[in-house]
Amino acid sequence: MGGQQRVYRQRIRSTQSLKKIFRAMELIAASRIGKARDRVTAAAPYAKALTRAISAVATHSSVDHPLTTERTDTNRVAVLVVSADRGMAGAYSANAIREAERLRERLIEQGKEVVHYAVGRRAVSYFNFRHREMAGQWTGGSDAPTLETAREIGNTLYEAFVAPAEEGGVSELHIVYTHFSSMVSQEPRVIRMLPLEIVEGVAEPGEDVEPLYDFEPSPEAVLDAALPRYIEIRVYNCLLQSAASELANRQRAMNTAVSNAEDIIRQYTRLANSARQAEITQEISEIVSGADALAAS
């Protein structure tokens, strides 16, 4: 007896334990978002200082640095995709990868050859599955990126950029990451990091002409030393923003999963109840008809 009931009860139990897991993941993501956002804020002053310094060099001296001029000797371009290590974050990784694919198509239309770099296991497995070569991949710690990882990625990209064409040098560098605009809105974005476009705002409104800096030791040396740092900090910023976005996405996805689990539990509870009721009704009618049959005989 009670076969149907048992099936329902079992489903309810398994859904309940899934719900607990989802709830835990939601809470973990929620508690980490704050920290991730703080890290984004903490990294901002350095990035601002460095950006200001670089644009000062670029505007005040007619330096013809390789990093600021377009390369014409190669049509290879690098694309760095930042994704998550784990799923369970809604469409977070899928969105970033889709944006990267769109960028790739656009670049190929322009007659460029795309070299992929991937951060996060999701992007790596995406490219592996499609048998696309990656020039570099970094996995692990996508929800709490360290400065060391950023430095490593920055160096790799910088080296690819300054390498001669025949050794796999690239002429442009794009990053696809997920911008964290607020807790409820994160969007995948593409930035072209290199060559630098010297438009980035230093122009504080109302400010008089930029001061004439005295460069020590020389503008070229300052630019040489500052640019790898700049790449590094931009990559770091992208990683941090993506991490915050990943966590926000995960929190939202898990929240939805919890309420779905609750819906399912409610539904199965109803089914189990009606199965029990049906069983009882059937037993009563069997007893009553049995008694009737005995009385009639």
Added chain:
Amino acid sequence: MAGALTVDVVAQDRTLWSGTADRVIAPSVEGEIGLLANHEPVLALLRAGTVRVREGSQTHEFAIEQGFVSFDHNVITIGCTPAESDEG
């Protein structure tokens, strides 16, 4: 009295110190550079060494590995990689 200089010492992932000071001494690649109020705008690379920020009788010291200092309208920004990067 409050110093005449506004100083920010920032590392890549955090702000190390910020406030006002009278004098900043930084190890530039061409030798120690001392910055007082109304210095001319300068942008210098730093080598490994110690950045000293003097504020009245107090001195704050930061050991750095490399970095840069920019001085502009009495605002000093020191972007650096701290030595022993894991000290925080």
